[in-house]
Amino acid sequence: MSQLDSIARLLEIKDSNINFFKVEDLRTVRSGVVYHFKVIHARLSYQLFRCPHCGFPSLIKNGTTLTKLRLTTLNGPMILLYLRKQRYFCKSCQTTYGAKTPIVEKNHSLTRGLKSAVFKLAKQSLPVTTIAKIVGISASSVERILYHDFQRPQRLAKLPEHLCFDEFKSVAKLYSFIALNAKSHNLISILDDRLSKNICAYFENRYSLNERLKVKSVVIDLNANYQIFIKRLFPNAQIVIDRFHIIQLVNRAFDQLRVTTLKQLNDKHSRIYKALKINWRLFHKDAEKVDDSKTQYFRGLNEYMTQQNLIDLGLSASPKLKYAYEVATKFKKQLKSMMKKSSA
Ligand SMILES: [Zn+2]
Numbered sequence: 601m602s603q604l605d606s607i608a609r610l611l612e613i614k615d616s617n618i619n620f621f622k623v624e625d626l627r628t629v630r631s632g633v634v635y636h637f638k639v640i641h642a643r644l645s646y647q648l649f650r651c652p653h654c655g656f657p658s659l660i661k662n663g664t665t666l667t668k669l670r671l672t673t674l675n676g677p678m679i680l681l682y683l684r685k686q687r688y689f690c691k692s693c694q695t696t697y698g699a700k701t702p703i704v705e706k707n708h709s710l711t712r713g714l715k716s717a718v719f720k721l722a723k724q725s726l727p728v729t730t731i732a733k734i735v736g737i738s739a740s741s742v743e744r745i746l747y748h749d750f751q752r753p754q755r756l757a758k759l760p761e762h763l764c765f766d767e768f769k770s771v772a773k774l775y776s777f778i779a780l781n782a783k784s785h786n787l788i789s790i791l792d793d794r795l796s797k798n799i800c801a802y803f804e805n806r807y808s809l810n811e812r813l814k815v816k817s818v819v820i821d822l823n824a825n826y827q828i829f830i831k832r833l834f835p836n837a838q839i840v841i842d843r844f845h846i847i848q849l850v851n852r853a854f855d856q857l858r859v860t861t862l863k864q865l866n867d868k869h870s871r872i873y874k875a876l877k878i879n880w881r882l883f884h885k886d887a888e889k890v891d892d893s894k895t896q897y898f899r900g901l902n903e904y905m906t907q908q909n910l911i912d913l914g915l916s917a918s919p920k921l922k923y924a925y926e927v928a929t930k931f932k933k934q935l936k937s938m939m940k941k942s943s944a
Pocket residue numbers: 651652653654655656690691692693694695
């Protein structure tokens with residue numbers, strides 16, 4: 601086996617009709633940035649006797665065309681395959697053909713190997729931009745590969761009784777709307793924006809009022825906009841506020857007070873200041889999970905103490921803060937025990 605054939609095996613080019621004849625380094629400068637490529641020159645040719653169009657054995661070879669293909673990288677520079685494809689001409693029906701290879705789809709420049717590399721990386725939940733950097737193609741190409749055949753279902757056969765609405769940041773930092781089955785967490789739909797009128801139109805155009813009347817509950821976060829149209833769309837549904845959002849809200853309110861207290865402290869090097877500022881996560885912890893027996897080293901303070909000691913030290917900054925902490929932890933405990941009862 602020649603050296604070039606070994607390269608082909610390394611790059612998983614499994615087409616015996618491709619013959620490699622040269623590898624060279626290429627360097628281009630685009631808007632001030634230097635790009636390095638490895639270019640593999642190869643030829644694709646095979647014997648074709650009968651015309652696929654008319655069936656007569658009247659084919660002759662008719663020159664080659666050059667196609668530039670992208671291969672997967674081996675953690676180094678981008679690898680291009682300059683493939684000279686054989687062309688054929690039929691003397692009886694006057695049609696011309698190009699030689700075909702399974703490594704790439706017709707009229708595509710990204711090889712199947714590269715596309716499967718993108719899918720493998722996407723399965724590890726890597727962001728599109730990271731995949732693009734690893735594979736060495738643009739982010740929009742990665743998106744095209746991933747979502748090329750993706751079609752959103754027009755509607756579900758049966759609308760679930762319990763829905764869950766949320767939003768998430770998608771492309772270009774815009775928000776998208778997502779609807780799930782609240783019990784199975786199966787996807788109902790993703791909409792490109794979270795505008796009330798588009799969400800209403802989506803459900804009204806696809807599900808009859810009779811179907812929508814059967815929806816018993818909709819779980820949402822504290823977005824007021826949703827509450828207004830949920831009553832209109834699903835008249836019999838109860839609106840359930842997601843408990844995680846409530847806990848988040850309580851923690852945020854406590855943090856606001858904590859930051860105000862920090863600003864009021866004159867000595868920015870005091871132990872109280874450091875306890876409140878550096879170890880803020882401890883103040884969000886459930887009261888029963890706070891350790892009050894084992895001492896540990898707190899880096900910001902450079903001291904050994906228990907978690908409970910640290911919380912007490914921080915809360916000694918102001919009675920108002922201490923009271924807020926007690927109310928917040930009690931509230932969170934109550935909420936969690938309610939949720940446990942309702943799910944039991
Ligand atoms: Zn023909």
